[in-house]
Amino acid sequence: MQVSENRLDKKDLAKYPFLKETKAFVSRMDVPLDSLIRAQSGVGVRIKESAAQRVRDSLGFTDFGLQPDIESVDDEILSYAVARMIVSCLNDRMIMDRLARYEAERAYHFLQTEAPAKKAYVAHSFGLDVDAVEMGVVFYVGLVATMKDPKWRLVNRDVRHGMVQISAEEYDELLRERIRVVIRSQLPLEIPGPIAIRLRPYADAVSVAYQEKILEQYGEVDEGSYPPCMEAIIRAVAEGTNIPHTARFSLTAFLHTIGLQEPQIVEVFARAPDFDISRTMYQVEHISGRGGTEYTPPGCQTMKTYGLCVNRDAVCKEIAHPLSYYKRKKKGRKKEISESAGQ
Numbered sequence: 001m002q003v004s005e006n007r008l009d010k011k012d013l014a015k016y017p018f019l020k021e022t023k024a025f026v027s028r029m030d031v032p033l034d035s036l037i038r039a040q041s042g043v044g045v046r047i048k049e050s051a052a053q054r055v056r057d058s059l060g061f062t063d064f065g066l067q068p069d070i071e072s073v074d075d076e077i078l079s080y081a082v083a084r085m086i087v088s089c090l091n092d093r094m095i096m097d098r099l100a101r102y103e104a105e106r107a108y109h110f111l112q113t114e115a116p117a118k119k120a121y122v123a124h125s126f127g128l129d130v131d132a133v134e135m136g137v138v139f140y141v142g143l144v145a146t147m148k149d150p151k152w153r154l155v156n157r158d159v160r161h162g163m164v165q166i167s168a169e170e171y172d173e174l175l176r177e178r179i180r181v182v183i184r185s186q187l188p189l190e191i192p193g194p195i196a197i198r199l200r201p202y203a204d205a206v207s208v209a210y211q212e213k214i215l216e217q218y219g220e221v222d223e224g225s226y227p228p229c230m231e232a233i234i235r236a237v238a239e240g241t242n243i244p245h246t247a248r249f250s251l252t253a254f255l256h257t258i259g260l261q262e263p264q265i266v267e268v269f270a271r272a273p274d275f276d277i278s279r280t281m282y283q284v285e286h287i288s289g290r291g292g293t294e295y296t297p298p299g300c301q302t303m304k305t306y307g308l309c310v311n312r313d314a315v316c317k318e319i320a321h322p323l324s325y326y327k328r329k330k331k332g333r334k335k336e337i338s339e340s341a342g343q
């Protein structure tokens with residue numbers, strides 16, 4: 001089932017602004033997008049502000065709950081285009097990931113109540129057929145590569161004659177993932193210098209909001225809340241044990257994610273007797289994202305397979321990631337401190 005593109009109306013373009021028809025629509029607008037971005041007042045400023053807000057919304061985004069609102073169709077379409085430019089100016093992997101996830105989730109919510117023919121058209125734009133009840137193994141494996149739920153693993157699927165069986169609900173989830181992957185793969189865009197200059201204040205504001213989110217999430221570093229696995233690695237380093245690469249990587253990524261600066265992380269490794277500053281600096285900078293990829297620490301399951309999950313305690317039974325351990329323990333310690341202060 002398909003719908004021809006001329007059956008899409010303007011509101012559809014606002015709902016699915018990543019479609020090629022939206023690009024054509026923007027290029028036909030009376031005021032070119034470049035001029036709007038250069039504008040220092042009026043509609044141009046409003047669009048830049050709403051684009052920056054769109055990116056900020058994506059940073060703290062967890063779930064839409066209700067369907068997202070479309071207040072102004074033109075503004076929605078343009079703010080999507082400018083939001084992609086803003087994140088491209090920042091060129092920060094995490095921020096681009098968040099925007100792609102947010103946009104895919106937003107479209108997914110609209111698709112839940114979409115007319116079948118339009119839904120089919122959106123799916124078709126991403127190489128999917130919503131009426132299909134199965135998918136070729138190779139295509140399927142590529143599509144679910146970054147999906148974490150074990151239900152997507154091939155060993156847990158019903159595979160018949162090289163085809164993976166898919167339910168209608170699962171198809172929607174796969175479509176959402178496909179949209180996310182495609183949007184992400186298009187970022188960063190190349191932004192001409194003069195446009196980047198106009199967008200810089202908005203990009204800077206997004207960057208500040210992002211830092212705030214990270215701080216809100218993890219707050220000040222609290223060594224007393226480190227999970228047992230990370231404590232054990234730190235102790236091993238201090239005692240001069242030759243730790244494996246997986247341990248070095250896990251600890252560095254953990255410390256970086258909870259907010260330690262690179263010199264502070266290097267300081268942890270400086271306790272080792274065979275400490276080599278330039279080698280350590282290089283590794284820490286690489287894992288912290290200087291090479292363009294910012295790494296996150298492995299989850300408990302992977303830590304177990306590395307042989308790094310040691311000295312498990314009661315909190316470990318309730319979590320699946322060392323970062324969740326840290327957040328939970330820290331919250332508990334904060335509560336204890338404020339209760340004893342109030343006594």
Ligand code: SF4
Pocket residue numbers: 227228229230299300301303304308309310311312313316317320321322325
């Ligand atoms: S369960 Fe997780 S947090 Fe606890 S020690 Fe093992 S890896 Fe670390």
